[in-house]
Amino acid sequence: MSKELSYLEAIREALAEEMRRDPKVFVLGEDVGPYGGAFGVTQGLHEEFGDLRVVDTPISESAIVGISIGASQRGYRPVAEMQFADFISCGFDQIVNQAATLRFRYGGRATVPIVVRAPSGGNVGGGLYHSQNPEAWFIHRPGLKVVAPSTAFDAKGLLKAAIRDDNPVVYFEHKYLYRRAKGPVPEGDEVVPIGVAATRREGSDVTLVAYGAMMTPSLEAADRLAKEGVEVEVIDLRTLLPFDKDAIFRSLDKTNRLLIVQEDVKTLGIGAEISAVVMEEKFDRLDAPVMRVAYPDTHPPFSHILEGANLPNADTIAAALRKLAAY
């Protein structure tokens, strides 16, 4: 357990281990073959598993997802890579209408064990089409699961869980974390279960819920607040659909105050649903309104000045926490 991997290496190791374990697992996408993917995630896989199980596809996002669905109907467990999460819009129909509905319209007689990997998120100078956080579209679609790891440990453990899951899973891997997040990873058959959040920091004054690259500034803000005498409990959602309502509620029962931090744009990002659910089920426990710190409703600009202005950071998060604590 002392081995440390980067988030990116953890994803790669999950793929390699699952491919070794189960010959039905294969990967496909643009440049995933000998090149090893735009970010190097699949490096070495082609050498080990060959052309048939590490498939360089044409530029055809819709087909990449559709092919995965087809293979899944014969018992395969394809892991499709979108080169950037932004391009998932081109494979959208196959995910939301083909994959998400199949089991339902088959009367429960089939499963769709596919994973769509989507490198998402900003703060990497990517601009409008290499920085998006498209998770909410999929959280809004019944029949899918959506995960978004923030640590190397979860990156590996959630990907293994996703590959073994019999439902279509959209796996958002955050580009900013690829080489920045490092840590131990699960070994052997250990997975990180889908649907279970992780408490990254205990606290009894305010609950902060975040995920992905927002964990770092969130934890930093929590540290600052601690110095000011406010103990923030920080929850890493890890799974966005279905999200771990119980974990949030348990924490809320202690703190009675909730902040949600998301890199996604504000309107109808996951924070909206969490806020609405807390409203419905925990209204009487709230000592303050649920608040959101989010990307403004705009597109990710390239300029680092502009992107910096948009991204939530420890300052903006700390300010919101202070407001909540003082409410």
Added chain:
Amino acid sequence: MSKELSYLEAIREALAEEMRRDPKVFVLGEDVGPYGGAFGVTQGLHEEFGDLRVVDTPISESAIVGISIGASQRGYRPVAEMQFADFISCGFDQIVNQAATLRFRYGGRATVPIVVRAPSGGNVGGGLYHSQNPEAWFIHRPGLKVVAPSTAFDAKGLLKAAIRDDNPVVYFEHKYLYRRAKGPVPEGDEVVPIGVAATRREGSDVTLVAYGAMMTPSLEAADRLAKEGVEVEVIDLRTLLPFDKDAIFRSLDKTNRLLIVQEDVKTLGIGAEISAVVMEEKFDRLDAPVMRVAYPDTHPPFSHILEGANLPNADTIAAALRKLAAY
């Protein structure tokens, strides 16, 4: 003003009048030509305006939207028809990435005056792919406008406003209302402004916010509650992006109680955002939690028994209103 039209005729009249007024307006889509569209909305237009302005396209939703965007860059105002809103998933990328972002990335030097008409909604025995309510995906995308009329008046007035608007507008027309909703329509240059809700019924006890085909059961439920001594103020959103926060807040200031009714599935439907915004800005005015009556998180089944079980109706809405009033 005494003329009465059906909702469907109102849409048709809006198209015809705008096409007469402005030679830059044209319509395109599958079967919109001589056939007059799957629902007959464009009947007569081909005869009046000819092949060039009433374009029968190949089955190519992505191209239909892309062509519209292209034409808009030369000053045209295309109105694209998706045969069913469900198929908008096939033109998704062009809407969310091409149309919604263009003005922003052009540094404000261009506009995208297109309308995408999308016949949406259930209760017509359409099943999984002819009943969807895909509005939330677009409400989540900055740069778009989204409207959803519930009356013949608004169907005409909002479509005229959408065509004249310089931004891309997704126009959801509810199939259930096509022949069921009837009423007077605006004449001449009168439009229904985008972004302004309508109060359909005054009341001081509970605020109910809905739109589209949910207005009828909502108003029916409000009538029932009136007999029980509870006065419900019913607001028809009409525009979903940007929605009329002020109208909701004004009503809330009277009632301190809010119910949102949506035909869309619950998780991350527009109700989530409204609830979250009210939480953020009106927490102290709330006497009860904001509640939602929504489609459950599933796909629209064909069977009328199953669809009936899913659709919000006057009973389920009235029950929620009672709960709110008694809170």
Added chain:
Amino acid sequence: MPPIKRTKFKLTSEQLLEMFYWLKLIRAFDERLSILVKQGKVRSGVYTGIGQEAIIVGTCFGLRREDFICPLHRDLGALLMKGVDARTMMSQMFAKTTGLSKGRDSALHSGVNELGIFGNTSMLGANLPVAAGLGYTFKMEKSDNVVIAYFGEGASNVGDFHEALNFAGVQQLPIVFICENNQYAYSVPLEKTMAIDDVAIRAEGYGFDGVAINGNDVLAVYQATQGALARARGGDGPTLIECKTYRWHGHSEHDKAFYRTDEELAMWKSRDPIPTFTTYLRARHVLDDQKLKEIESKVEATIEDAVEFASSAPDPSPEDAVSDLYA
């Protein structure tokens, strides 16, 4: 591609009679459905393939259980031939729990993996990438099973068609693509949606052969398919077979099909695949009055039994609206 020899793949008298039975059964099934719609017993989702049966019989005849088919909205007969019994099929159309979708669908959006049947969404063309995925698994397994994927000439204009056929071509997948060219996509004749006469030539752009044949001649379809299947099973990759045909009814049972002339319909009815084949069988003394009567009563009995079964089968219960979403 070498020209098809009608005599290359020999059929016994028994096999010929079996083909005849299927033609009659499929015709009778669709005709009964058409009546059931008028009677209000089947509510929607009925797109008959009356007039096109030779394509289904000629392509599905003799397939292995392991071979996969990816049928379309008019291809109910393909499901029957691939092993779904008439009772189940009729239950599907009645939206009963004994149908493939457990009442959630009354159209052909369901499949049976054990029988090698994929059930597509409504989205035209979306079955083709799935077919590519299925075919890819056969390639991985070095198996000589095949996939038959159907699409209308209208659907050949959808992006998914292109992405799927390109992938099938470059990967040399064991797939036979069957274009059911019935001249119209809903109301729109072929010449308004593509500037070519034969969809078959599109195959060239993907590096494999395409051929256009008489789709109303069951033996011509059979011979062409057998040739393509042999190549596919032998590792020589895909073939596109375009079957020229015509649908007698409207697009759906609600469509009066005013967009075509009576003469055109009459001309095509004179090419009815069933009498043509009857004459052929009689001339070869394979069929006589006695055998014809036997087959006709078997068909009638099967349909009657199926209708009776489906009529009295249990309706789904409200819980079925939200179950079977996740495995």
Added chain:
Amino acid sequence: MPPIKRTKFKLTSEQLLEMFYWLKLIRAFDERLSILVKQGKVRSGVYTGIGQEAIIVGTCFGLRREDFICPLHRDLGALLMKGVDARTMMSQMFAKTTGLSKGRDSALHSGVNELGIFGNTSMLGANLPVAAGLGYTFKMEKSDNVVIAYFGEGASNVGDFHEALNFAGVQQLPIVFICENNQYAYSVPLEKTMAIDDVAIRAEGYGFDGVAINGNDVLAVYQATQGALARARGGDGPTLIECKTYRWHGHSEHDKAFYRTDEELAMWKSRDPIPTFTTYLRARHVLDDQKLKEIESKVEATIEDAVEFASSAPDPSPEDAVSDLYA
């Protein structure tokens, strides 16, 4: 299509020198950008077209202001030739307010309608339906303006390509489709993504002509384009011209391009379009040392001035991150 005669469309010495200037300027611009990336002055979004300049110069030369171009990620030179001045262009790459996107983008996702330049998203192929829409407006106006739409051989596998070219074919739109076939899509060689040698043959599936030419011969490109433009302006519809070429640099400036051999690169460098053209001009006494020096200093001065201008131009301010979303 009739074979291209290199001499059919005559060019004056002045015009030939102008072409030469553009070749040199575009090369110099990209080379300078490559250095600026290494120096960290331009942060990202740089995909040079070094080695492919003959395509841009040969296709854009002599276009009318009203003609539209739909360039791609490597086609910065097309924007210059169509009238964007070097300062603005360089500012765009520096993400300054003086750029086309006001600092929101440092790539080619911006256009100028007044100059007939469309700016695509990153989504490959997505510019082609837009090109069809632009072309459709010229058809509506019975104008003899044209659209030139660019795509890589890799992008010719995207669904949008198919939908757009099909629409252009059936509507006989005045569009010249230019395939920049540089043999690779990122790391993946053409033969791994399509089973054909010439993308040009895909045009047949859409009912118009395609031709494959030497994309490194600026005069060959010019002659072929002029022929296609003449047909398009004359109402004879689209043409696809496939220009065989090679990109010298990696996919982006961060790509080391290990997926290809030094020999291959060397071979293509020996076909550098610039010396070839230089020799041609010298042999015809159009170019001498004196003129060459003049042109080279003009190029250098232009680039220097542009870099200086862009370097000292104002950065965007935080508000620009959320402005210009709506008209």
